[in-house]
Amino acid sequence: MADRSTDAWYPTAAYLYLLHLDGPALAWEYLRRHPDYRRDWLHRRSEPDVAQAWGLRLLEDPALDARDAHPVWFFDHDAMLQLYPDADPPPDAAVFEFWRIPGNKHLIHDGKRLVLTACWPGCCVRLALAPGLADGMAFLYAVRACAAPCAIYRTIAAEMDKLAAADGTTPAAAACSRPTPSALLELHTLQALDATLAGASLREIAIGLFGDEAVAADWYANGGLRSRVRRLTRRGQSLMRGGYRRLAQLH
Numbered sequence: 001m002a003d004r005s006t007d008a009w010y011p012t013a014a015y016l017y018l019l020h021l022d023g024p025a026l027a028w029e030y031l032r033r034h035p036d037y038r039r040d041w042l043h044r045r046s047e048p049d050v051a052q053a054w055g056l057r058l059l060e061d062p063a064l065d066a067r068d069a070h071p072v073w074f075f076d077h078d079a080m081l082q083l084y085p086d087a088d089p090p091p092d093a094a095v096f097e098f099w100r101i102p103g104n105k106h107l108i109h110d111g112k113r114l115v116l117t118a119c120w121p122g123c124c125v126r127l128a129l130a131p132g133l134a135d136g137m138a139f140l141y142a143v144r145a146c147a148a149p150c151a152i153y154r155t156i157a158a159e160m161d162k163l164a165a166a167d168g169t170t171p172a173a174a175a176c177s178r179p180t181p182s183a184l185l186e187l188h189t190l191q192a193l194d195a196t197l198a199g200a201s202l203r204e205i206a207i208g209l210f211g212d213e214a215v216a217a218d219w220y221a222n223g224g225l226r227s228r229v230r231r232l233t234r235r236g237q238s239l240m241r242g243g244y245r246r247l248a249q250l251h
Contacts, residue, residue, distance in 0.1 A: 009194035010208045017067055018190060019183045022124060024077050025066040026186055027248035030239040031055070032062035032069070033193060048111070055250045057110040070117050072110045076128060077249035078155045082142040084130040089138030096139045101127075102166035123162050192229065193236030202229050 004010050018029065031037055037054055041062050051059045052074050060071040076082070086093055098105075103120030114129040133139055143149065143156055179187075188209055195205040206215045206229045218225040239247070 004195075004200055004204050004208060007195070007198055007200070007208075009191055009198055009200070012187070012191060012209070015187050015191050017065070018187045019179045020122070021066050021186075022079070023247040023249060024071070024073060024079075024126075025124070027055075027073070027244040028060070028066050028069055028071045029186075029190055030193075030236075030244035030247070031071075032060070032065075033190075033197065034240050035197075038062045055245055055248060057112075058108075070106045070108055070115075072108060072115050073248045073250060075250065076144075078152050079126065079159050079249075081125065081127045081156065081159050082130070082144075083127055083133055083139050084142050085133050086138040086140045093138035095136050096133060098135050101163065120166065123166070125159050125162050189232050189236045189239065192232040193240060196233050196236065202226065202233065205229050205233065 008014070018026070021029070031054060034054075040050055040054070041059055044059075048057070051057060055073055057072040057074045060069050083096065101116070101118050103118040103123070106117045108115050108117075113131055116127045116129060118125050118127070141156065141160070143152060146152060191209060192205050195208060200208070203215065203219060206219065206225055209229070209232075210225065214225060220226070
């Protein structure tokens with residue numbers, strides 16, 4: 001068995017940032033590993049239909065992980081805040097103030113409008129700015145109509161609450177509770193996917209994820225650990241090859 005300890009996928013610490021990603025960011029982590037997507041990027045096939053085939057408005061560099069990439073999904077996911085100029089604002093209307101939005105900001109034009117991503121410790125919000133909206137202008141939020149809008153309203157309200165809680169200041173740090181089981185599942189899935197793409201065996205993946213002692217104690221035919229690693233590798237392949245669309249809420 002080859003020594004995999006020097007492989008890029010082996011150190012779990014390199015994947016800890018995944019524990020704090022939301023659905024759209026996790027979707028990018030799976031998509032950017034797809035060999036065909038990486039080929040399309042390499043050939044700079046920037047036509048809109050190529051990007052839309054992957055669920056994006058524009059192709060994004062797959063070398064960038066979710067901490068540095070800013071993919072714009074097609075269509076917008078439910079948590080995207082859409083801002084429009086208010087055509088008939090009251091005297092005390094709130095105004096759009098770019099520099100009061102907290103966190104590190106990234107602006108990109110997706111061909112239709114500006115998309116602003118703002119991230120600070122523990123939070124990330126995405127805003128679509130309609131053409132004509134300028135700093136200091138009264139604005140309103142738009143919600144896409146649907147048959148059962150209550151869930152979307154709650155999602156939008158939660159994103160607005162993030163902005164209200166920050167109130168123009170960027171927290172220096174955020175205290176995080178223990179990772180949830182679902183966050184740990186994504187970490188292990190992506191680590192196992194990278195190992196699979198690197199040609200590692202199931203046993204080698206198990207050692208990298210859970211350690212030599214765990215494998216020595218529980219690695220047998222149809223054993224619990226072997227089945228767990230097999231499920232992780234299958235799940236990673238499935239999410240990379242289209243399942244990421246569910247995480248990105250592509251409808």
